[in-house]
Amino acid sequence: MMTLDTVGIKRQARVIMIDGGQKVRSYLNTLGIHIGDWLTVVQRAPFRGPVLVEVHGTRVALGRGVASKIQVDMDGVVEHLSGPMEAVEAGK
Amino acid sequence: MRFVLAGQPNSGKSSIFNSVAGYRSATANFPKSSISFTATKTLIAGREVEVVDLPGIYSVTSSDTVAGPAERYLLNESYDLIVNVVDASRLGRSLELTLQLLGLGRPMIVALNMMDEARRRGVEIDHEELSELLGVPVVTTISRLGRGLKRLFRESLRHATFAVSSTPPTYDREVEEAVEQVRAAIDQDDSIPDIPSRFVAIKLLEGDAHLSDRFRSRAPDLMDRVADVANHLEEVHGWSADQVVSGSRHAVAHSIEDRVVIHQSSKEGWRERADRLLLNEWTGGPLMVLILAGFFWLVFGVGQRVEAPLVVGFNWLQGSVAEQFPPGSLTATIADGLVMGLAGGVAIVLPYLIPFLLGLAILEDTGYLPRLAYILDSFMHRIGLHGKSVLPLILGYGCSVPAIMSTRILESEKDRRITAVLTSFIPCSARTVVIFGLVAAFMGPMWALAIYLLNIFVIVVLGTVLAKRMKGASPGLVLEIPDLSLPEVKTLVAKTWLALKEFITIAWPLLIASSIVLGVLEWADAADSINALLSPLTVWMLGLPAAVGMTLVFGVLRKELTLVMLVQALGTTDINTVMTTQQLLTFTLFVVFYVPCIATIAVLARQMGWRGAAAISGFTVVVAVVVSVSGRVFYSLFF
Ligand SMILES: Nc1nc2c(ncn2[C@@H]2O[C@H](COP(=O)(O)OP(=O)(O)OP(=O)(O)O)[C@@H](O)[C@H]2O)c(=O)[nH]1
Ligand SMILES: [Mg+2]
Numbered sequence: 001m002m003t004l005d006t007v008g009i010k011r012q013a014r015v016i017m018i019d020g021g022q023k024v025r026s027y028l029n030t031l032g033i034h035i036g037d038w039l040t041v042v043q044r045a046p047f048r049g050p051v052l053v054e055v056h057g058t059r060v061a062l063g064r065g066v067a068s069k070i071q072v073d074m075d076g077v078v079e080h081l082s083g084p085m086e087a088v089e090a091g092k
Numbered sequence: 093m094r095f096v097l098a099g100q101p102n103s104g105k106s107s108i109f110n111s112v113a114g115y116r117s118a119t120a121n122f123p124k125s126s127i128s129f130t131a132t133k134t135l136i137a138g139r140e141v142e143v144v145d146l147p148g149i150y151s152v153t154s155s156d157t158v159a160g161p162a163e164r165y166l167l168n169e170s171y172d173l174i175v176n177v178v179d180a181s182r183l184g185r186s187l188e189l190t191l192q193l194l195g196l197g198r199p200m201i202v203a204l205n206m207m208d209e210a211r212r213r214g215v216e217i218d219h220e221e222l223s224e225l226l227g228v229p230v231v232t233t234i235s236r237l238g239r240g241l242k243r244l245f246r247e248s249l250r251h252a253t254f255a256v257s258s259t260p261p262t263y264d265r266e267v268e269e270a271v272e273q274v275r276a277a278i279d280q281d282d283s284i285p286d287i288p289s290r291f292v293a294i295k296l297l298e299g300d301a302h303l304s305d306r307f308r309s310r311a312p313d314l315m316d317r318v319a320d321v322a323n324h325l326e327e328v329h330g331w332s333a334d335q336v337v338s339g340s341r342h343a344v345a346h347s348i349e350d351r352v353v354i355h356q357s358s359k360e361g362w363r364e365r366a367d368r369l370l371l372n373e374w375t376g377g378p379l380m381v382l383i384l385a386g387f388f389w390l391v392f393g394v395g396q397r398v399e400a401p402l403v404v405g406f407n408w409l410q411g412s413v414a415e416q417f418p419p420g421s422l423t424a425t426i427a428d429g430l431v432m433g434l435a436g437g438v439a440i441v442l443p444y445l446i447p448f449l450l451g452l453a454i455l456e457d458t459g460y461l462p463r464l465a466y467i468l469d470s471f472m473h474r475i476g477l478h479g480k481s482v483l484p485l486i487l488g489y490g491c492s493v494p495a496i497m498s499t500r501i502l503e504s505e506k507d508r509r510i511t512a513v514l515t516s517f518i519p520c521s522a523r524t525v526v527i528f529g530l531v532a533a534f535m536g537p538m539w540a541l542a543i544y545l546l547n548i549f550v551i552v553v554l555g556t557v558l559a560k561r562m563k564g565a566s567p568g569l570v571l572e573i574p575d576l577s578l579p580e581v582k583t584l585v586a587k588t589w590l591a592l593k594e595f596i597t598i599a600w601p602l603l604i605a606s607s608i609v610l611g612v613l614e615w616a617d618a619a620d621s622i623n624a625l626l627s628p629l630t631v632w633m634l635g636l637p638a639a640v641g642m643t644l645v646f647g648v649l650r651k652e653l654t655l656v657m658l659v660q661a662l663g664t665t666d667i668n669t670v671m672t673t674q675q676l677l678t679f680t681l682f683v684v685f686y687v688p689c690i691a692t693i694a695v696l697a698r699q700m701g702w703r704g705a706a707a708i709s710g711f712t713v714v715v716a717v718v719v720s721v722s723g724r725v726f727y728s729l730f731f
Binding site for chain 2: 020022023024025026027028029030031032034035036042043044045046047048049050052056057058059060061062063064065066
């Protein structure tokens with residue numbers, strides 16, 4: 001089990017749980033991040049800054065605090081940023 | 093008839109609104125740029141229609157017990173049609189809101205906007221199929237280029253005339269069962285307002301803070317029932333009820349997306365490449381410094397080049413006007429005040445204001461501001477805030493009023509309050525005019541830059557202290573970063589004009605009137621008593637000429653006034669002939685920090701009460717005295 005803040009650049013990860021109460025959860029939900037969604041980490045800011053993730057074609061900046069509340073599952077495959085999701089799921 | 097434009101942030105609602113209203117509602121390339129709603133009346137096919145532009149919302153669920161302006165409008169006001177503006181390049185996520193809006197059971201039409209953006213990303217959408225699946229008309233638009241908007245409004249009018257209510261989508265069986273149970277309880281209760289009971293049921297199951305709060309005291313039985321149903325849902329599903337409901341909606345939205353979207357591969361363009369540099373962990377910071385420094389030099393370079401000849405011209409004009417009247421008479425004083433007021437506006441304020449507003453518009457429209465929030469997030473954490481506070485703070489360099497209002501984009505009360513206080517300390521464009529007109533013009537740009545850096549330093553210290561003293565948790569940064577975009581010249585000009593119009597119609601007449609009033613006061617020797625009253629501060633502490641006392645009083649009305657009043661009080665636009673550089677520096681420092689203008693105090697009061705606003709205003713005077721006296725001492729020690 002790992003959290004989103006530890007995922008490296010250009011790696012894809014799948015959300016399996018969102019900790020931190022309903023408020024954080026519903027906020028992430030409205031931005032299109034739900035359990036089961038695939039995220040791609042695009043950038044990680046230095047000095048414990050935020051991570052930039054791509055989800056359903058949208059980029060969202062998540063502070064480290066928020067990112068550490070998102071538990072993810074990785075498949076270990078390094079994927080292209082705009083690569084289709086099916087390819088990742090099939091390759092698992 | 094009344095149409096409301098509703099949709100997710102940054103989907104182009106205000107752009108569509110402006111196409112019928114003229115440039116009235118500010119647009120910008122960052123989420124939640126509109127903070128309250130704007131309405132206009134327009135003629136569509138000979139019928140008068142009121143169009144309302146709502147602030148963007150990601151969802152109709154409110155996480156706060158006080159619903160936002162958009163949610164409130166959608167739930168409580170009367171209107172004939174919802175125009176749901178959807179960003180075609182983010183169809184799946186946008187549809188999650190569309191599905192909720194359908195639940196309101198009002199006539200609705202979808203404007204599938206940003207078709208150019210979607211095409212660029214290699215997304216092709218079958219909009220007829222989409223219309224079929226949603227059960228409402230879908231019109232494709234590119235609001236930035238004005239494409240499809242005529243058709244959109246014609247179709248809207250037709251649809252609103254028939255007044256076909258939309259039907260809500262169906263979710264998972266478990267969700268539907270739960271919703272039915274809650275709905276049965278709602279229908280028994282007649283204290284519920286006329287929002288469709290299905291909609292209310294879904295929102296209550298999702299734990300909508302506003303609606304739950306509304307019913308907790310009015311219908312406690314209902315809330316017990318909701319809790320039971322939610323618990324049951326959680327037992328069956330393993331997830332909490334709010335996640336089951338929103339997850340189910342997410343699934344429906346994405347299955348619709350899958351059915352109507354034909355993906356093609358998109359190739360990487362300049363936007364992605366630029367972003368890789370702008371947001372890179374190594375180059376992002378240095379590029380930010382370069383961009384902001386470039387901005388500073390642009391404003392200074394343009395302003396200075398334009399200002400110099402204008403000042404010469406007005407000095408000549410002032411001299412020749414004075415010759416027309418007997419010296420020392422009242423008419424001569426009034427004429428002089430008039431010329432000075434005009435001169436202050438044209439020669440001093442406009443040269444810096446225009447390039448500044450234009451530069452800010454470029455930063456807003458390219459989409460660089462949310463990137464700043466990303467880059468500065470870890471820095472902002474150091475002062476107890478997070479990256480999103482950067483947006484109000486940067487907007488504060490334009491005008492404190494909308495900037496303080498925009499603190500609403502922050503989720504926590506603590507962040508909102510601290511950011512509002514800090515924003516009132518940011519030198520707005522009026523104070524920028526003073527910094528450039530006095531310090532940069534007579535002492536050099538490095539001194540002006542030093543003032544900005546000193547200001548940031550003071551803000552950092554203040555922020556740190558405030559964050560330590562105030563209680564409350566902050567969720568941290570969660571911010572959508574829209575794609576970069578090339579600003580349209582037309583929009584930039586319109587936007588600059590919108591801000592400038594405010595200056596020309598409100599501030600400038602005030603400048604001229606105040607300039608005349610000050611002239612008359614001086615003529616009647618009344619100014620002297622006020623100046624004498626303020627002289628312990630102005631002369632003794634700050635070492636300034638006593639005549640500046642009145643200018644500081646006028647400055648509370650608007651900060652530009654201090655500069656123009658200074659011109660009037662000292663009787664020349666060549667201020668460096670009557671004040672030393674040390675005095676210019678001390679004066680500017682004081683003006684930058686002391687009491688925000690009246691309009692800002694009013695917004696602060698609305699945000700945190702009159703006592704809060706008064707406390708902040710008093711506090712700013714203390715800060716201003718400390719900073720300017722230190723500046724004075726520092727200058728005399730080292731220069
Ligand atoms: N490429 C493209 N850009 C657009 C289109 N419509 C609007 N924009 C741009 O998208 C950005 C956001 O537009 P706004 O009209 O401010 O969006 P809004 O929906 O009012 O946003 P909020 O008020 O923040 O909710 C602006 O920079 C517009 O210039 C379009 O059809 N195509
Ligand atoms: Mg808007």
